[in-house]
Amino acid sequence: MDRASTGTYDPSCFRLFEGPIPAAPDSKIVVRTLLMSLDPTNLNWLKLDPQLQAIPFGVGDPMFGVSIGVVIESRAPSHAVGDVVTGMWGWRRFDVVDPLFVRPAKSATEMSFEQQLAIFSHVGRAAAGGMTLIGEVKPTDAVLVSGAAGATGSLAAQIAKAQGCRVVGIAGGPDKCEFLLEELKLDGAIDYKKEDLREAIHRHFPDGIDLFFDNVGGEGIDAVLTNMAVGCRIVVCGAMSQYNISEKSNLYGVKNLPMLIFRSARLQGFVADFGPRNQIVDELLDDLAQRGQLVARTHVIDGFEKIPDALTLLLNGKNQGKLVAQVSFD
Amino acid sequence: MDRASTGTYDPSCFRLFEGPIPAAPDSKIVVRTLLMSLDPTNLNWLKLDPQLQAIPFGVGDPMFGVSIGVVIESRAPSHAVGDVVTGMWGWRRFDVVDPLFVRPAKSATEMSFEQQLAIFSHVGRAAAGGMTLIGEVKPTDAVLVSGAAGATGSLAAQIAKAQGCRVVGIAGGPDKCEFLLEELKLDGAIDYKKEDLREAIHRHFPDGIDLFFDNVGGEGIDAVLTNMAVGCRIVVCGAMSQYNISEKSNLYGVKNLPMLIFRSARLQGFVADFGPRNQIVDELLDDLAQRGQLVARTHVIDGFEKIPDALTLLLNGKNQGKLVAQVSFD
Numbered sequence: 001m002d003r004a005s006t007g008t009y010d011p012s013c014f015r016l017f018e019g020p021i022p023a024a025p026d027s028k029i030v031v032r033t034l035l036m037s038l039d040p041t042n043l044n045w046l047k048l049d050p051q052l053q054a055i056p057f058g059v060g061d062p063m064f065g066v067s068i069g070v071v072i073e074s075r076a077p078s079h080a081v082g083d084v085v086t087g088m089w090g091w092r093r094f095d096v097v098d099p100l101f102v103r104p105a106k107s108a109t110e111m112s113f114e115q116q117l118a119i120f121s122h123v124g125r126a127a128a129g130g131m132t133l134i135g136e137v138k139p140t141d142a143v144l145v146s147g148a149a150g151a152t153g154s155l156a157a158q159i160a161k162a163q164g165c166r167v168v169g170i171a172g173g174p175d176k177c178e179f180l181l182e183e184l185k186l187d188g189a190i191d192y193k194k195e196d197l198r199e200a201i202h203r204h205f206p207d208g209i210d211l212f213f214d215n216v217g218g219e220g221i222d223a224v225l226t227n228m229a230v231g232c233r234i235v236v237c238g239a240m241s242q243y244n245i246s247e248k249s250n251l252y253g254v255k256n257l258p259m260l261i262f263r264s265a266r267l268q269g270f271v272a273d274f275g276p277r278n279q280i281v282d283e284l285l286d287d288l289a290q291r292g293q294l295v296a297r298t299h300v301i302d303g304f305e306k307i308p309d310a311l312t313l314l315l316n317g318k319n320q321g322k323l324v325a326q327v328s329f330d
Numbered sequence: 331m332d333r334a335s336t337g338t339y340d341p342s343c344f345r346l347f348e349g350p351i352p353a354a355p356d357s358k359i360v361v362r363t364l365l366m367s368l369d370p371t372n373l374n375w376l377k378l379d380p381q382l383q384a385i386p387f388g389v390g391d392p393m394f395g396v397s398i399g400v401v402i403e404s405r406a407p408s409h410a411v412g413d414v415v416t417g418m419w420g421w422r423r424f425d426v427v428d429p430l431f432v433r434p435a436k437s438a439t440e441m442s443f444e445q446q447l448a449i450f451s452h453v454g455r456a457a458a459g460g461m462t463l464i465g466e467v468k469p470t471d472a473v474l475v476s477g478a479a480g481a482t483g484s485l486a487a488q489i490a491k492a493q494g495c496r497v498v499g500i501a502g503g504p505d506k507c508e509f510l511l512e513e514l515k516l517d518g519a520i521d522y523k524k525e526d527l528r529e530a531i532h533r534h535f536p537d538g539i540d541l542f543f544d545n546v547g548g549e550g551i552d553a554v555l556t557n558m559a560v561g562c563r564i565v566v567c568g569a570m571s572q573y574n575i576s577e578k579s580n581l582y583g584v585k586n587l588p589m590l591i592f593r594s595a596r597l598q599g600f601v602a603d604f605g606p607r608n609q610i611v612d613e614l615l616d617d618l619a620q621r622g623q624l625v626a627r628t629h630v631i632d633g634f635e636k637i638p639d640a641l642t643l644l645l646n647g648k649n650q651g652k653l654v655a656q657v658s659f660d
Binding site for chain 1: 581585593
């Protein structure tokens with residue numbers, strides 16, 4: 001791949017800067033960050049050509065992400081000190097935010113902040129929009145999800161289950177597979193560290209796959225391409241197995257793309273911003289969460305300064321659920 | 331790839347059988363074949379799992395294809411002896427055909443039979459339906475077509491030109507590239523035998539590709555994946571470079587699929603049967619042909635018995651346009 005996606009992650013690319021708490025300019029608010037979402041997206045932003053990013057930033061700029069925070073100063077009529085808001089701002093303990101780009105958080109008694117970040121961020125949108133708008137999931141679909149114990153995959157799998165689909169998940173290790181079966185109530189689990197992926201996929205889907213929600217890339221796509229039902233949709237949400245490879249020659253080469261022809265099938269990539277259709281996606285997430293049909297495991301890192309090292313958990317798959325950082329003030 | 335697409339073609343897999351001219355059963359017609367379309371599809375049918383085929387056939391059955399023929403016996407009220415029809419029937423000098431599955435050919439004075447087979451068969455449908463229904467071509471699109479001097483590619487390129495698009499074609503050798511520029515009036519031509527494909531593609535599309543109509547597979551897809559505009563559509567019509575490879579390890583591995591994510595792009599395969607939308611596709615072809623906006627080069631093989639060897643032209647790219655076989659009666 002061009003420079004967009006190769007290169008290994010080194011935590012030392014982050015530096016901790018200290019400075020005064022900012023003051024709010026006219027019409028802006030200052031938030032104190034409580035909880036921050038750490039995502040594969042952040043790793044990609046470190047590598048992508050700035051011209052290609054939704055949020056262009058350069059060396060020296062703070063990383064961005066979805067956070068929950070409390071308003072400590074407001075020069076906007078819409079917000080008062082003490083309001084708890086969620087939105088995208090810099091990885092900072094305190095940041096100046098345009099109130100147009102935040103929305104109220106739910107109260108922590110209604111839903112924990114960790115759950116809110118796990119479900120109502122771009123991660124939830126990727127799962128819900130990817131499954132419905134990109135994957136066009138139908139109740140009769142036989143659905144496979146990779147990275148199914150991960151932040152996005154676990155939501156995507158539950159959304160498909162809530163639609164009535166038969167859903168099988170791929171994850172690494174017996175604990176994660178047990179989570180898929182026991183907590184997410186999926187219809188099957190494939191342990192890619194133990195089983196032959198292609199053989200297992202064929203065994204779980206004797207009539208072919210209708211929808212593959214892929215967070216991993218590489219070998220799984222090749223295996224699915226040879227086991228598609230006619231009209232199969234492969235939703236390319238992530239490619240975690242390919243993100244941390246420095247040598248192009250080590251990237252996985254997908255050989256079975258011509259099968260798309262014979263099955264009238266498609267692979268579709270997307271970013272989790274559906275423009276005017278975000279509202280549909282958010283309503284679906286809200287509805288499922290209120291019915292108790294979305295379970296999110298969260299993996300909480302305690303401490304702002306631990307974030308750079310914690311991001312490596314996303315790469316080695318050692319996070320136990322949606323990775324979030326609690327910002328301590330000690 | 332699984333057995334669906336590997337394996338080399340050997341002309342000796344065909345045998346010539348001789349038998350009496352068949353008689354028409356009730357409600358059927360007997361046609362004498364005049365001209366037959368020879369297509370990559372035929373090569374794929376030799377290798378695909380019979381269960382996956384639109385027209386299942388086994389060892390000993392005749393190959394099928396789109397042909398033009400004249401009715402020599404009719405036991406159907408819809409057809410009279412002497413009618414010239416086009417449709418899909420066996421690779422036979424004489425075949426029994428259900429009149430429901432044929433339609434009248436245009437008169438040879440209005441349009442030569444070769445042109446009719448080149449434009450109004452599944453080849454034309456693949457080009458027109460692939461470009462419009464699958465690729466959703468828009469006048470503002472920057473379009474790349476591979477195999478652009480071939481039967482499908484040349485029509486697809488002209489259809490995009492007729493929509494007002496800027497169109498660049500990929501072909502092998504100076505003659506084919508001259509054909510693209512001089513006869514098809516494309517905006518650019520890339521000679522993949524002489525130029526570095528990736529470099530040439532990037533040079534011709536400084537702002538990225540909106541639509542790639544691919545007949546070839548392999549390296550071209552990888553090169554395009556790194557040079558897509560946001561929302562790019564890759565129409566996977568064929569994968570000629572991959573069809574005649576016997577060892578899986580020699581299939582090309584596409585490494586840049588994760589770019590689909592960052593560009594909200596898709597790869598979509600299809601077969602050239604659009605069900606109820608076939609009519610839209612046929613009307614588009616008819617309209618463009620009548621305006622003189624579709625030029626088809628045809629490569630005519632003279633003689634039924636030469637067909638097995640002629641199919642190798644499709645594999646080595648030595649056919650000069652749409653391959654058709656004239657069925658002689660000497």
